[in-house]
Amino acid sequence: MDRLSFFWLHPEHKTHLKTIETDFFRRISRSLKTTPFLLGASLEVTQKLHTLCREPYSTQSEITATVMEDVLFTACVVATANASFIHLKEEPACYDIHWAVSELGPKGILQLLNKAPSPLCISDPVLNKACNALLLEKTQLSYEFASTMALVCSRLKHNNEENQHLDVEQAFLIGLLANIGVHNAIKSYTAYCKEGHYLDFNIACEVFETVSKETSHLILKKWHYDTDFIQVSSHCPQIASEDGIRYLDIAKMATHLLMFKKKDAHLSEHDIELTLTSAEAMYDLCNLKETEFRQQIKNVLEGLNL
Numbered sequence: 001m002d003r004l005s006f007f008w009l010h011p012e013h014k015t016h017l018k019t020i021e022t023d024f025f026r027r028i029s030r031s032l033k034t035t036p037f038l039l040g041a042s043l044e045v046t047q048k049l050h051t052l053c054r055e056p057y058s059t060q061s062e063i064t065a066t067v068m069e070d071v072l073f074t075a076c077v078v079a080t081a082n083a084s085f086i087h088l089k090e091e092p093a094c095y096d097i098h099w100a101v102s103e104l105g106p107k108g109i110l111q112l113l114n115k116a117p118s119p120l121c122i123s124d125p126v127l128n129k130a131c132n133a134l135l136l137e138k139t140q141l142s143y144e145f146a147s148t149m150a151l152v153c154s155r156l157k158h159n160n161e162e163n164q165h166l167d168v169e170q171a172f173l174i175g176l177l178a179n180i181g182v183h184n185a186i187k188s189y190t191a192y193c194k195e196g197h198y199l200d201f202n203i204a205c206e207v208f209e210t211v212s213k214e215t216s217h218l219i220l221k222k223w224h225y226d227t228d229f230i231q232v233s234s235h236c237p238q239i240a241s242e243d244g245i246r247y248l249d250i251a252k253m254a255t256h257l258l259m260f261k262k263k264d265a266h267l268s269e270h271d272i273e274l275t276l277t278s279a280e281a282m283y284d285l286c287n288l289k290e291t292e293f294r295q296q297i298k299n300v301l302e303g304l305n306l
Contacts, residue, residue, distance in 0.1 A: 025211045028188050032222050041073035046113055053106035061305055064101045071142050071176060071183045079223035080112060093226060095170045098305060130201055135186050146175030147297045148254040154300045155285060160277040162244055169304050174247050178232045181215030182208050245278060253282055260286050
């Protein structure tokens with residue numbers, strides 16, 4: 001170990017933390033320049049995909065569902081499929097997860113896994129368990145947010161013909177990748193520890209949250225995701241839109257809806273601007289019983305084969 005963090009010096013805590021955050025973000029930024037696929041899929045997902053992609057009777061739905069268990073790898077699969085598609089067909093990007101998996105095929109998925117660095121496991125079993133548990137928690141939260149965005153988008157399209165420019169599956173993918181930076185930060189931390197550095201896990205968790213927004217923006221821009229993805233990951237519009245409701249609006253509505261359902265103490269601080277159509281949708285969704293709310297999310301995802 002070549003570094004130790006002396007965080008018992010409380011007055012300097014914020015200064016030290018800021019230094020670590022800056023250093024960590026620089027490491028992630030450098031890794032994006034040198035390693036196009038960042039860190040590989042998690043060990044569990046890698047093993048599952050190697051089995052599924054070599055099994056002749058595996059279905060595309062099974063492979064897609066497994067890919068989505070790792071948010072970073074999902075982003076990588078869609079970006080890679082689009083890179084080939086745009087280069088050959090000269091058409092705009094497609095943000096359909098099933099299409100991306102189909103475009104690459106089992107052979108392409110395996111090649112992508114082999115190009116990416118091997119999944120990293122920390123020698124400390126306690127720390128390794130903590131990192132994996134946090135990754136699973138963040139993945140579940142990302143999936144919950146993505147599912148809620150898909151439900152809100154579906155309701156908006158159903159309520160008003162002017163919202164037909166919105167795509168439910170794209171809304172889902174935007175939500176899934178909205179906090180991709182935190183997934184990258186956690187995986188980068190495993191690499192950091194494996195190199196022999198030391199950083200207390202609780203302090204590292206603070207760093208993950210702080211650098212996640214900038215890292216999300218960096219990753220999505222690097223992989224050529226469009227403005228809608230970047231706006232939602234950055235939590236702010238970059239350009240004005242004349243197309244009515246945007247995916248950023250849907251993201252804000254989904255956040256508000258989840259905060260309401262969870263009785264979040266900070267709900268009163270979360271302001272959103274609503275049109276008449278979106279206000280009607282929010283009123284209906286907020287007044288659904290929990291079982292009905294979950295059932296409607298399930299119906300939307302089943303409609304997308306997710």
